[in-house]
Amino acid sequence: xxxxxxxxxxxxxxxxxxxxxxxxxxxxxxxxxxxxxxxxxxxxxxxxxxxxxxxxxxxxxxxxxxxxxxxxxxxxxxxxxxxxxxxxxxxxxxxxxxxxxxxxxxxxxxxxxxxxxxxxxxxxxxxxxxxxxxxxxxxxxxxxxxxxxxxxxxxxxxxxxxxxxxxxxxxxxxxxxxxxxxxxxxxxxxxxxxxxxxxxxxxxxxxxxxxxxxxxxxxxxxxxxxxxxxxxxxxxxxxxxxxxxxxxxxxxxxxxxxxxxxxxxxxxxxxxxxxxxxxxxxxxxxxxxxxxxxxxxxxxxxxxxxxxxxxxxxxxxxxxxxxxxxxxxxxxxxxxxxxxxxxxxxxxxxxxxxxxxxxxxxxxxxxxxxxxxxxxxxxxxxxxxxxxxxxxxxxxxxxxxxxxxxxxxxxxxxxxxxxxxxxxxxxxxxxxxxxxxxxxxxxxxxxxxxxxxxxxxxxxxxxxxxxxxxxxxxxxxxxxxxxxxxxxxxxxxxxxxxxxxxxxxxxxxxxxxxxxxxxxxxxxxxxxxxxxxxxx
Amino acid sequence: xxxxxxxxxxxxxxxxxxxxxxxxxxxxxxxxxxxxxxxxxxxxxxxxxxxxxxxxxxxxxxxxxxxxxxxxxxxxxxxxxxxxxxxxxxxxxxxxxxxxxxxxxxxxxxxxxxxxxxxxxxxxxxxxxxxxxxxxxxxxxxxxxxxxxxxxxxxxxxxxxxx
Numbered sequence: 001x002x003x004x005x006x007x008x009x010x011x012x013x014x015x016x017x018x019x020x021x022x023x024x025x026x027x028x029x030x031x032x033x034x035x036x037x038x039x040x041x042x043x044x045x046x047x048x049x050x051x052x053x054x055x056x057x058x059x060x061x062x063x064x065x066x067x068x069x070x071x072x073x074x075x076x077x078x079x080x081x082x083x084x085x086x087x088x089x090x091x092x093x094x095x096x097x098x099x100x101x102x103x104x105x106x107x108x109x110x111x112x113x114x115x116x117x118x119x120x121x122x123x124x125x126x127x128x129x130x131x132x133x134x135x136x137x138x139x140x141x142x143x144x145x146x147x148x149x150x151x152x153x154x155x156x157x158x159x160x161x162x163x164x165x166x167x168x169x170x171x172x173x174x175x176x177x178x179x180x181x182x183x184x185x186x187x188x189x190x191x192x193x194x195x196x197x198x199x200x201x202x203x204x205x206x207x208x209x210x211x212x213x214x215x216x217x218x219x220x221x222x223x224x225x226x227x228x229x230x231x232x233x234x235x236x237x238x239x240x241x242x243x244x245x246x247x248x249x250x251x252x253x254x255x256x257x258x259x260x261x262x263x264x265x266x267x268x269x270x271x272x273x274x275x276x277x278x279x280x281x282x283x284x285x286x287x288x289x290x291x292x293x294x295x296x297x298x299x300x301x302x303x304x305x306x307x308x309x310x311x312x313x314x315x316x317x318x319x320x321x322x323x324x325x326x327x328x329x330x331x332x333x334x335x336x337x338x339x340x341x342x343x344x345x346x347x348x349x350x351x352x353x354x355x356x357x358x359x360x361x362x363x364x365x366x367x368x369x370x371x372x373x374x375x376x377x378x379x380x381x382x383x384x385x386x387x388x389x390x391x392x393x394x395x396x397x398x399x400x401x402x403x404x405x406x407x408x409x410x411x412x413x414x415x416x417x418x419x420x421x422x423x424x425x426x427x428x429x430x431x432x433x434x435x436x437x438x439x440x441x442x443x444x445x446x447x448x449x450x451x452x453x454x455x456x457x458x459x460x461x462x463x464x465x466x467x468x469x470x471x472x473x474x475x476x477x478x479x480x481x482x483x484x485x486x487x488x489x490x491x492x493x494x495x496x497x498x499x500x501x502x503x504x505x506x507x508x509x510x511x512x513x514x515x516x517x518x519x520x521x522x523x524x525x526x527x528x529x530x531x532x533x534x535x536x
Numbered sequence: 537x538x539x540x541x542x543x544x545x546x547x548x549x550x551x552x553x554x555x556x557x558x559x560x561x562x563x564x565x566x567x568x569x570x571x572x573x574x575x576x577x578x579x580x581x582x583x584x585x586x587x588x589x590x591x592x593x594x595x596x597x598x599x600x601x602x603x604x605x606x607x608x609x610x611x612x613x614x615x616x617x618x619x620x621x622x623x624x625x626x627x628x629x630x631x632x633x634x635x636x637x638x639x640x641x642x643x644x645x646x647x648x649x650x651x652x653x654x655x656x657x658x659x660x661x662x663x664x665x666x667x668x669x670x671x672x673x674x675x676x677x678x679x680x681x682x683x684x685x686x687x688x689x690x691x692x693x694x695x696x697x698x699x
Binding site: 115116119120123124127144176177178179299300301304305 | 546550553554557561591594595598599601602604605606607608699
């Protein structure tokens, strides 16, 4: 069969049911074979959003999401999504068309060195020149993307190669001699970690995105309760523990909440569980010279990179947490928890909203009352992200955001991917009026493919977080005013999507009810005063 | 501090770019680089001399290990290593100066690889500091051209880096 057909057969063998993409000349042979398969293709309106949708899909299924683009500009447009997935360790397989193999390097129409350009942001990449290698390459791509520390893998296939003949044989497993991720924690290190547990009076678990990637939510909960230890999150870890759990104290870091940062600054044992401790999280750890730090991560390169570590443990979070559960006794830390609860229970005043606007904190609190308990909430980047991260309350739900790269325009396409992965769950994207204008073309994608995602846009006519930063450092603002933006309810209506405006908190409950009850995509335009800060 | 790092990689296209790209984007300094195939033709060996403290070295080794094409990485203490660079130096040389230069070659164990009416080309394989001294000895005669390879290194004794 042709390589193009073999590619589709490989995806089927891999269990792929949905792919997100945008066709073009160099990937046409593959697309032509895709028609004949039962894999559903979701046509995004910009290649980058195909990548983000694959990311949202991957995060909900735990399997690699697949995105497709053509050569040159199509592939290049994917790069931001690939880099976003790389930063957050999300498994995606990106398939790109390439110009004919005998034309590579001649600067022909729509030629770009995509494997070279994407190199810093991929876990691995392939350019397929030998038709016989296609099946093995695709198997390896999925294997590399999904195992160890997950990440994006790119497969670039020249158009002429897609038309060549090959034998279809999809291997059950692959052997890569140079790639053997560690899963089990070193026994001696586990023992050392357990000893540190026993000595600690003020222990703290900081749980990150690795808990999701290794499917270790249950183990995290069990460990926290067995050892009576408070839990805080990094941005990527939000919702990996029931947020109503009395042991949960919120998100830490530069934009985190006080109880979490207080806990991080006062603990005598910090257990980093699948958290790479990016610079925005580390700010909370100032002056922890005496604190014992156990860093548990699948990627040895993350250990000791940003944070001093006393006990490193390399391996899969789920496996290591189970290993720990076997050796640690039940504990009680009442005094420490009482102290933290004292910090948590200090009521913060909610800023009063100016007439015609809504306090985003109150809006999100209202949203909490209406969403189903397993809802998926996707936050974009900017103030909306921090408002959502710090105020959403999920019990069995899932919080998604582009934590590491901070890519504006992530929320709607990622929500589309997430909804495709779990059609039975409510999926709500929250974004700002800045980020909406980087992605609203995807309303068409949702509509065309009947993907029932909800979109809340906080409108303050400003790039709020940048503005806040400018005032803090420079005392004035520049280039953050979004005057000229359209009425987003009219934009939604132009797409045939129902929209409502919320200009007063009293309208929020009904608007949210209408949005969630609708069986179609829905947009709520929530007006917010531009003076409202990121941390409220 | 200088570190000599030996890397065994899969011998196919683009691998060197991945390794050198990693150094560039993570802001690690490369002092020298040498690549060649090993006894197994599917495996190449890259030798990199890099500059940085212990923390940077640890990160370099860990990040290199993450590249899928990298099979093995090792940094060995300098005093346990046998290191060599090759240098070719074309020096101005009048017939009257020939015997002087030949005696320099003899002392330094350099080879006379080429000779013309007014130049002489010397070849030396030695460790880095020796090559520096060699260059200084030749400078007064006027160096027309100098070509140096990167450092290659092998562990002293019976220890070896193979897959």
